[in-house]
Amino acid sequence: MKYQKIPEATIRRLSRYSRCLEEMEESGEEVVSSAQLASRCMVNAAQVRKDLAYFGEFGIRGVGYHVKNLLNDIKRILGSNKEWRMAVIGVGNLGSALLSYKDFLKQNYKIVASFDIDPPKVIGRVSEKLGKPVEIFHVNRLKEIAKERKIEIGLITTPPSEAQSVADLLVEAGVRGILNFAPTQIVVPEGFVVKDVFFTTILDNLAYLLSNN
Amino acid sequence: MKYQKIPEATIRRLSRYSRCLEEMEESGEEVVSSAQLASRCMVNAAQVRKDLAYFGEFGIRGVGYHVKNLLNDIKRILGSNKEWRMAVIGVGNLGSALLSYKDFLKQNYKIVASFDIDPPKVIGRVSEKLGKPVEIFHVNRLKEIAKERKIEIGLITTPPSEAQSVADLLVEAGVRGILNFAPTQIVVPEGFVVKDVFFTTILDNLAYLLSNN
DNA sequence: TCAATTTTGTGACTCCTTTCACAAAACTTG
DNA sequence: CAAGTTTTGTGAAAGGAGTCACAAAATTGA
Structure with missing residues (x-):
């Protein structure tokens, strides 16, 4: 992943993903695919992957993303993990x-x-x-x-x-x-x-x- | 002016222009140029003109826009003229x-x-x-x-x-x-x-x- | 009346964002 | 363990949005 300017819109969506992932975590879901997260957040699945790609690799090919880990990673990115x-x-x-x-x-x-x-x-x-x-x-x-x-x-x-x-x-x-x-x-x-x-x-x-x- | 899909962002800015024009009207300004309105709303002057161009021609070349008329036109466009x-x-x-x-x-x-x-x-x-x-x-x-x-x-x-x-x-x-x-x-x-x-x-x-x- | 000045409206260009499409990677099953 | 399946990560293409630059139109003033 090379450095790029991160779109404002990406940040807004990350916040949305974060909220969805919290709901998923609460309801006990452990793994989620970009397609599932996308449909829940009303966005395109490629969009989810591209948004995350700005910051690194968080998923496992053939599997998806660990809800808990991804949530932590996104909160760290947003800076919303601290108080x-x-x-x-x-x-x-x-x-x-x-x-x-x-x-x-x-x-x-x-x-x-x-x-x-x-x-x-x-x-x-x-x-x-x-x-x-x-x-x-x-x-x-x-x-x-x-x-x-x-x-x-x-x-x-x-x-x-x-x-x-x-x-x-x-x-x-x-x-x-x-x-x-x-x-x-x-x-x-x-x-x-x-x-x-x-x-x-x-x-x-x-x-x-x-x-x- | 041919028909085009109107960007969401344009609508948001129109609302901003509307607010600024209201303030101008209250302070008695009668005419405003795209440059003045733009700097007040923190956007580019061409952006102002392009946003308006989606809906017609509202200005007078060499002069600018009549504050009162433009405000009315924008409110009509937004639908915020009715209650x-x-x-x-x-x-x-x-x-x-x-x-x-x-x-x-x-x-x-x-x-x-x-x-x-x-x-x-x-x-x-x-x-x-x-x-x-x-x-x-x-x-x-x-x-x-x-x-x-x-x-x-x-x-x-x-x-x-x-x-x-x-x-x-x-x-x-x-x-x-x-x-x-x-x-x-x-x-x-x-x-x-x-x-x-x-x-x-x-x-x-x-x-x-x-x-x- | 005509040249100088101002400012709009807009085609062309650039930049940014989203979507597509597929190779690469990991897992699953017989 | 190998073929089949799933799903990621990402280059390339498409689509939108913002900026530039200038002709066109209106005004001003001599």
Whole structure:
């Protein structure tokens, strides 16, 4: 295998494979072929093999892939085998929903702090939801707490008007990854990564497909 | 302009242009060039023009595009000019956050009903949040209410274990569009459309980028 | 009115992604 | 152990998507 640039789409699919493999592992399946995994993930079997080929050889010809091993390998590739420490900034409706979002716990994504301009307002509701409540700090302590708690990813769930200034704070605090739920484009320096989650963009997509089919 | 298949990516970008144009309209800008719009949306100027060219000619050579007209045209193309009637199924933390999600109101996406297995549990919290509270029905009334209220898009925010059966109900009720927040693959017949919003998939993406840069 | 300027719309090119097709490798069975 | 079967890994082909570069169209100003 020679080195090549890895397509963004490949990474997205790896995450999908990872999820499917987890389900398979839970239901006790030990070996899986590229064709089985592909049909489960709604992709082409050659695609599965090619995606994996970017990173090495993981299968046994004539047999397939060991579910457990492949899952580990994919998680190692994605970097989702380690625990990622996250903070939520903006503890409104969406923010507090994320604080108690169960799928984060199953995967290795852990929210270790949260921030708001008006911290006390929601403490009660959040702590009642979880076994171990996530503390809510005032935003002006973001830099301090982010360093202290080694936060690596920030989830921005503020109103759009505040998103860029929160992003600036995160950058200043050295938080290199941002998941932006605020429906506005934010800009960060080289070396930092922003991924947007814009519900209305996805709805626009759906609306287009529904209008034209 | 001859007919061509329109790339999925083009549709996503149109939604982005739409958002930028809205901001421009609000700030009183009347005319915009492809270069300006492009830099604002972080894409190539030729890309903007090509995306639009799939659907016709909207600009004036030597001048640019009229913000207002272009915005209308794009919304018409996307189908986001009409009001879309939606339902939330699964009124947990995420579901109720969506019920009071402000950006839906600004765009033409309206939640007109919600469903849960245990409807009364959250009524108080939801209704207190909004001017006009969204009613919560028992899931077994989904088909009935969906038809009555002309629901076109369903937002699935149940636990993953229930997602497929909820999708089946939506299909049965003739709800053609599904936005799936439950972290599991769901299957629908030809003619129905599912878009997934998997937070952990996006985090996996982020994790990969952070691990390898 | 006409030359200079601006900016669109688009054919051609390049680059990237997916699919195909088959040799190579491992396992199975008699 | 050898022939048959299965399934991987991968070069080559096909298919899409993004960028470039320029003619065409509109405006401006003298």
